[in-house]
Amino acid sequence: MAAIVVSEFMDEAAVARLAARHDTLCDPALVDDPGRLAAALGDARALVVRNRTQVRGPLLAAAPRLACVGRLGVGLDNIDMAACAARGIAVYPATGANDLSVAEYVLTAALVLRRGAWSATAEVAAGGWPRTRLMGRELSGAVLGLVGFGAIGRLTAARAATLGMEIWAHDPHLPADSALWAGARRCSLPDLLAGADVVSLHVPLTEATRHLIDAAALAAMRPGAILVNAARGGVVDEAALAAALRAGRLGGAALDVFETEPLTAEAGARFAGLANLILTPHIAGVTAESNGRVSHLVADRVLAHLEGE
16 A cells, blocks of 8 residues: 555656655546545555645545645645644645746736737638727736735736736735835725726635625726636636626636636536636646646655654
8 A cells, every 4th residue: 555645646756756765656537536545545644635636524534544745736725624633634735836837827817818819810810800809908007906915926916017017915914014015005905906907816715705706896896807816716706707707897807716626517607608718727826847846845845744854
């Protein structure tokens, strides 16, 4: 039986480092086969997951020797932290290792949606020439509103500033006198929603943030604004967002995270036919470079824990 089980994809070189020192089972298909995953955890002392493996009651019960969980990412809403703490199971997220990838995703989505010029390939190839219809907007001079001003939010802000954007931010957990506010206008959430041309979410999913962006919040956004959620599914009311896009209230939206992942047929159907919408499969923080950084950081922490460092 394996001492380390990896249930989702991980950089091959990082897996090799684990396997060189401990019996390791790496099988990304395990996340979709709960029975086989539970059977593999009988002797496991470490489990490495991304965001889909649910580290909760049944899985924890199947792993009586589990000492640590490595999270290939930063969100912890798929891990029962209280249950892990009660059993003395350490949890190691890859804090900071994919910040740059998320920041670049946010700005790429904002550029694509503000410009709006990349949706006519087939039409142009067929001889169409829709120049007037595809006249979009620049990011320079626009207001980027960041809901949450932690490490990723601040990294996004720094890069947006180089594009000439004005930075507004809302974060009730960051003291008003913190030096980290430098370069950003600190404001309330209602003021941010009313004034931002691009709203990007950078908050965890908690009871306080669930459906933080609901129908009322979407109605409060300025007409034509862009919404980007690469934080956590559930922060945005997806049905309300689809309705706002269909009504023409927003200029567009990009969602990388969803309340249910993968999307159910019903959840996906509400987005059908929306040309000003970008949907991606929880990939904002995953690039070739960040996958290496995240995987090796988690490998370091798992090995250190198992070997008593």
